[in-house]
Amino acid sequence: xxxxxxxxxxxxxxxxxxxxxxxxxxxxxxxxxxxxxxxxxxxxxxxxxxxxxxxxxxxxxxxxxxxxxxxxxxxxxxxxxxxxxxxxxxxxxxxxxxxxxxxxxxxxxxxxxxxxxxxxxxxxxxxxxxxxxxxxxxxxxxxxxxxxxxxxxxxxxxxxxxxxxxxxxxxxxxxxxxxxxxxxxxxxxxxxxxxxxxxxxxxxxxxxxxxxxxxxxxxxxxxxxxxxxxxxxxxxxxxxxxxxxxxxxxxxxxxxxxxxxxxxxxxxxxxxxxxxxxxxxxxxxxxxxxxxxxxxxxxxxxxxxxxxxxxxxxxxxxxxxxxxxxxxxxxxxxxxxxxxxxxxxxxxxxxxxxxxxxxxxxxxxxxxxxxxxxxxxxx
Ligand SMILES: *Cc1c(COP(=O)(O)O)cnc(C)c1O
Numbered sequence: 001x002x003x004x005x006x007x008x009x010x011x012x013x014x015x016x017x018x019x020x021x022x023x024x025x026x027x028x029x030x031x032x033x034x035x036x037x038x039x040x041x042x043x044x045x046x047x048x049x050x051x052x053x054x055x056x057x058x059x060x061x062x063x064x065x066x067x068x069x070x071x072x073x074x075x076x077x078x079x080x081x082x083x084x085x086x087x088x089x090x091x092x093x094x095x096x097x098x099x100x101x102x103x104x105x106x107x108x109x110x111x112x113x114x115x116x117x118x119x120x121x122x123x124x125x126x127x128x129x130x131x132x133x134x135x136x137x138x139x140x141x142x143x144x145x146x147x148x149x150x151x152x153x154x155x156x157x158x159x160x161x162x163x164x165x166x167x168x169x170x171x172x173x174x175x176x177x178x179x180x181x182x183x184x185x186x187x188x189x190x191x192x193x194x195x196x197x198x199x200x201x202x203x204x205x206x207x208x209x210x211x212x213x214x215x216x217x218x219x220x221x222x223x224x225x226x227x228x229x230x231x232x233x234x235x236x237x238x239x240x241x242x243x244x245x246x247x248x249x250x251x252x253x254x255x256x257x258x259x260x261x262x263x264x265x266x267x268x269x270x271x272x273x274x275x276x277x278x279x280x281x282x283x284x285x286x287x288x289x290x291x292x293x294x295x296x297x298x299x300x301x302x303x304x305x306x307x308x309x310x311x312x313x314x315x316x317x318x319x320x321x322x323x324x325x326x327x328x329x330x331x332x333x334x335x336x337x338x339x340x341x342x343x344x345x346x347x348x349x350x351x352x353x354x355x356x357x358x359x360x361x362x363x364x365x366x367x368x369x370x371x372x373x374x375x376x377x378x379x
C-alpha cells in the first residue's frame with residue numbers, strides 16, 4: 001500500500017460497537033471482567049488500550065515495521081531502548097545528537113555503568129574503530145539535530161549486522177515519509193512523535209517501531225514495567241495528525257528548499273545547513289536514503305555573534321521562537337541556549353554548533369510570507 005493511503009487508514013478501523021469512523025478515545029484506566037481472568041483482552045490501561053493500539057499499528061505500518069510502541073515522550077522511548085542494556089555494555093553513537101539524548105546518555109545511563117562513544121558518523125566506517133565485545137548498540141540520528149548531518153543508515157546496518165550489534169535510528173527529523181530505516185537494516189526506529197508525526201504542536205509523545213518479535217517483546221515488557229506510557233487522548237490527537245503527514249511533509253520539504261536557497265544567498269548568512277545542497281558532505285547518501293530533504297534548515301551568521309542572532313530571532317513575526325519543531329507553524333530555535341544548552345560549549349564548537357546558529361523548522365505557511373519574515377528580521 002502507498003504511504004499516503006497508509007497515513008489515512010493504517011490502524012484505524014470503524015469502532016465495532018457503533019461504527020464510529022474515528023477510533024474513539026478510550027479514556028479509561030481499567031476494564032470490567034466477567035469473572036477473574038475472563039475479559040476481552042483488556043485489563044488495565046498501562047498495558048492495553050484500544051486508542052493506543054490503533055496508533056501503534058499506524059506508526060508500525062508507516063515505518064514498515066511489525067510492531068509499534070508509544071511512550072509518554074521521545075525521551076521515554078529512548079530510555080526504554082537503553083534499558084535493553086546492562087552495566088558494562090557499550091553504545092556507539094554520533095557526536096551531534098539531540099541535546100536531550102546526549103543528556104540521558106551522559107547524565108543518567110553513564111552512572112548505571114553503560115559506556116557511550118560519541119563519534120563522527122559522517123563516514124560510518126569510523127564505527128569499526130570503536131566496536132569491541134561489549135558493544136551492544138549503535139544509536140544514530142539522521143538528519144542530525146541541529147547540524148543536519150546525514151548518516152548512512154545502510155552502511156551502519158551492515159557493520160551492526162557483521163558484529164551482531166543492534167542498530168537504532170532516531171527518525172524524528174525525516175519521518176517515515178522521507179525514510180524508513182527498518183527497510184535499510186535498522187532494528188529499532190525511534191520517534192519524538194511530538195514533532196512531525198503529531199505535527200500540530202499539541203502533544204508530547206514518543207514511539208518505537210520494530211520488526212523483530214523478540215526485541216519488540218522485550219521493549220513492550222520494559223515499557224509496561226517502567227510505565228512511561230502515552231495516554232488515549234494524546235493517541236487520538238496523533239492518529240488525527242498522521243492522516244495528513246504526507247501532505248504536510250510535502251509542503252515542509254517544498255518550503256524548506258526555498259528557505260534554504262534564500263538564506264544561502266543572503267549576505268549576512270555564513271553557512272546554511274540543509275542536506276539538499278549538492279555541497280552538503282553527505283548529499284549523495286541523503287539522496288539515496290531519503291525521498292526529499294525535509295523542512296529543517298540551520299544557519300550561522302557571518303559574524304558569529306550570539307547577540308546578533310538573538311536580535312534576529314526577536315524580530316521574527318511568523319517564525320515562533322520556541323523549542324520543538326515539526327509543527328504546521330514555522331518555528332525558530334537557538335540551539336546553544338535552548339535545545340542544546342546541556343551540551344558543553346567546546347563540544348558544540350567541535351561540531352560547528354556555533355553561538356550564532358539558528359535552527360528553523362519551516363512550516364506549511366505560504367513560503368513568500370516566510371521569506372519576507374526572514375528578510376525583515378535579517379535586515
Ligand atoms: C525532540 C527530540 C527528541 C526528544 O523527544 P521528546 O518528545 O521531546 O521527549 C529526540 N530526538 C530528536 C531528534 C528530537 O528532536
